[in-house]
Amino acid sequence: MSIQGSLPWIYTPKNKHGAFHLYWNTFLSYATNTLKANQSKLQIILNETHHIIQWILWKHHFSPIDTSNALEWLTIPAYCVIPQTDFINRLPNELLTKIFSHVLHSDSSSPKDRFCRQIMRRISSGSSPTTPIVLTHVCQFWRDTVHNTPTLWSTIKVVCPVMTDVEYVSFLLDMTGDCPLTLELEQYMTPDPASLHIAQLFVSKASRWKNVTFTLFGYVQEAFSSMRPGDVGALESYRVRVHSWDMNRLETFFQVLHSSPVLHTVDWGKSLDASMPEDVSWSRLVEITLHLMDLSQSTMSTLSKCESLKTLRMRRIRRSYEPVSSPVIFSHLTRLICDRPDNFEIIFNAFTLPMLSELEITDRKALTLGDAKALTDFIDRSGCDVxxxxxxxxxxxxxxxxxxxxxxxxxxxxxxxxxxxxxxxxxxxxxxxxxxxxxxxxxxxxxxxxxxxxxxxxxxxxxxxxxxxxxxxxxxxxxxxxxxxxxxxxxxxxxxxxxxxxSHSTFYFLANNKIRGSDMVPMVYFPDADELW
Structure with a gap:
């Protein structure tokens, strides 16, 4: 079809040279009306063109990420998060490693973990059911990212190992590079050569210890005999339970732990025979856990040196023959946990805590009227808002x-x-x-x-x-x-x-049915785990 046939109203008849004259005003008016009538179709074409140009220029990697509900997601345990859209492979490595770190190292505990410990893996990355090895099995991109990020491997938790676990732990330590370590070793059987070998591996990396949790019998004490004060210069916190150790080695080991210039959190359980150690830099501590100690004037005098103390846990605290003469003020303490003392009255009468905001008192029986009166007097005296x-x-x-x-x-x-x-x-x-x-x-x-x-x-x-x-x-x-x-x-x-x-402390293992010969380890009931350690 000719232009004249399709648009006959905007052309004049032929002139003497046989040509048509075009009226541009009429043409532009027609074009404008046509564009308006087909605006939605043109918008679709423009959007598709924009996407094609983005793809060609490789700009889609930098699309903005919706973070409007980021704070809400942070309150949910990592293992509960179900992805709605598979965008994770579009993220830069820096963000991907942050997500992996949250999945591996976040607290995935539930209320039952307060009294019940269910061990499904002898070696793990903490409370999370996910391990770095699991992430490496997803795809090549994830495998490369995980292998090139030592911090993702830096938390190693070992419970009741067997000899085949020693080589695996050695591999995990090699993957950590030079980054600080969070280590846990729990030994509940003796003799235990696997725990001895793993303890030796951990000691070889003592200069990189950041947080350690140990439950150890005397069988493994030889692995720690070479340690000297100053070997753990990066240690920030420890939770240690030792049993049947030689007294000299026990004292030396805690001297090593207390020699760290950055130590701020301590929990020695009943390892030190209910005594307050003298080699601790109390002024640096921000968190202390005390077990089965007498709440005496000397104990309070030692605690009063903790100028920066923010959290104090007191378990099975006993009434002393040397009672506290007057309440001691802790200006920065915000969290107090009292578990089954002889009575709560001795606790509340010993402290004045103006900054207290979190209070936990549990005895598995009702408070007495005397305890309640001491609690109200304590809050009035402290002037705190719980x-x-x-x-x-x-x-x-x-x-x-x-x-x-x-x-x-x-x-x-x-x-x-x-x-x-x-x-x-x-x-x-x-x-x-x-x-x-x-x-x-x-x-x-x-x-x-x-x-x-x-x-x-x-x-x-x-x-x-x-x-x-x-x-x-x-x-x-x-x-x-x-x-x-x-x-x-x-x-x-x-x-x-x-x-x-x-309703009582419970500790048990679950066997891995995929491993040939793996049997269920009998359930062990601990009436009070803290009493054992």
Whole structure:
């Protein structure tokens, strides 16, 4: 078809030379109207052209990443995150290694881990079920990234090893390059030549120790005999349980640990016969755990040297024949954990903590009225605002007496079995009545054995304030509670339901069924693991 035939109205008849004259104004008006009529189709063409140009110039690697909900994702354990879109291979190596580090080294523990330890691997990267080896099996790109990033291999946890594990641990140490190490070795059998060899491997890297956790019998003490003060210059924290060691070697070993100029966290269990060591730079410590010690004036005098102390854990603390004469002020301590002391009154009367924000008191039985009075006097004297409060379920009956001192509590953690519906209903928010926890936003319940519907009534009364609810219960026996929790989750509350936790300390292994000859290791019940170490 000719131009004249298709657009006859914008051309004039032929002139004497046989040519057509074009009226440009008419043509432009027609073109504009055509573009407007086909604007959506043209936009699609432009978008596709843009994508093609991006692909040609290799610009899609630098597309912006949506980080609007990054903080929310950081509150979720790494192993629970289910990717919605497979964009991870588009990330630069720096971001990819950050993600891998979070997956490998983040805390993946659940409420049951408070009393129950389930060991599924003899060698791991901590509480995460993922190991660097697993990541290398995904694809060549991941394999190259993991092999070229020593920090991803720097956490090595070994529990009850066998001789075939020695070579594997040696390989893992080689992969760490020169980066600081987080090491854990737990030995529960003796003699144990595998633990001895692995201890020797760990000692050979002592200059790179950053955080160490050891549970050791006397069989492996020879591996540490060559260590001298100054060998662990990068050590920042330790948790050590030793048993049946020669006294001289024991003292030398702790002198080595305490010689680190950057040490800030210590936990020697019962290794030092309930005595406070004299070779510690107390002024640098920010976290201390004490086991089965007498709360005496001399103990408090030593603790008073800890000018930077922020966390103090006290387990099975005993009343001393040398009582504390007056409360000691710790100006920077923000977290206090008291587990089964002779009584809580001796604890509360010994401290003044103006910056305290997190308080945990557990005794597996209800607080006495004397303990409650000492607690309120302690809070009044300190002038602190407790925002995280952990307590036994049996002590809920005392909440009316504690009400005026719990107004700032944001997170409530009930640690033991909850069996009394009347006591638990004290947490209900009812119109016209005083709210015992007006600031409550997060509720954590261990072993809720209440009649179905009791939990539902309490959390529904607080549905407008609660941000998160975590409960351990037998879900199949509580359909109404589960239904109410589901409604809260739909309204935006973070809800998690777990199986009931052990009522006593439990420690056991699971066999790997893929390994020929692998048998289930018998379950070992520890009535109190801390009493053993």
């Amino acid at each position: 925002t995280t409060f952990s307590i036994d379920g049996r002590s809920l009956e005392l909440f009316p007496q504690l009400r005026e001192h719990l107004t700032k509590v944001i997170t409530l953690n009930i640690l033991s079995n909850i069996t009394s519906a009347n006591d638990f209903r004290r947490l209900m928010k009812e119109p016209g009545e005083i709210d015992v926890l007006p600031s409550l936003r997060n509720l954590i319940l261990h072993n809720c054995y209440l009649e179905d519907g009791t939990l539902a009534d309490v959390i529904w009364s607080r549905r407008k304030e609660l941000l998160s609810v975590q409960v351990c219960m037998e879900a199949e026996k509580a359909p109404r509670d589960c239904l109410t929790l589901g409604w809260l989750e739909q309204d935006g509350t973070l809800v998690s339901i777990h199986e009931p936790v052990a």
